[in-house]
Structure formats: C-alpha cells, structure tokens
Amino acid sequence: MKGLLIYAVLLLVFSGPAFAVVNINTATHAELEALQGIGPAKAKAIVEHREKNGMFASTESLIEVDGIGQGTMKQLESSITVGNIVDTETTAAMTKQ
Secondary structure (H helix, E strand, C coil): CHHHHHHHHHHHHHHHHHHCCEECCCCCHHHHHCCCCCCHHHHHHHHHHHHHHCCCCCHHHHHHCCCCCHHHHHHHCCCEECCCHHHHHHHHHHHHC
16 A cells, blocks of 8 residues: 555656646747647747747737637647746847847
C-alpha cells in the first residue's frame, strides 16, 4: 500500500509540467505547437499575428487569428493565458535587446 502511495505521488509530481498553462503572448512556436489543437500552421499564424498586431489583450482575442475557431478555443480555454500584460510587455522588450 505504501508503495502505491509513493507511486501516486511521483506520478503527480512528474505529470505537473504536462498541465502547464502557456502564455500566448510570450510562447515560442514550439510551445504553441505543444498545445492541443495547435499544429505548425496555427502556431505560425499565432506568432505572426502577435508580431504584426502586438500582444493579445485576452485569451478570447486569439479567435482573431486565421485558423482559430470556436472549436480550437474550446480546446485551449484551460491551457492558455495572456499573463500580466505589463509584465509580458516588459519581458518581450527585454528579450528583443
């Protein structure tokens, strides 16, 4: 029984990163592709939209990206964030230097 408990705890510890929320304002192409329903074409479209139009104000504004519809949004709703916009913009500016 003790072994089963240890196994369950280890399973939870090592499965944690699989449930990480992705910040769509800072995510790389590869990080976006790791999301359910996002392949190479949609990841590229998200990055290009972000570069052209700036940061996403909300997760719901992802719907403005070509190829992202209601079905994709439903799949992503618990997996994405825009983070704190001020902190995100600061981080983005620092990485461009």
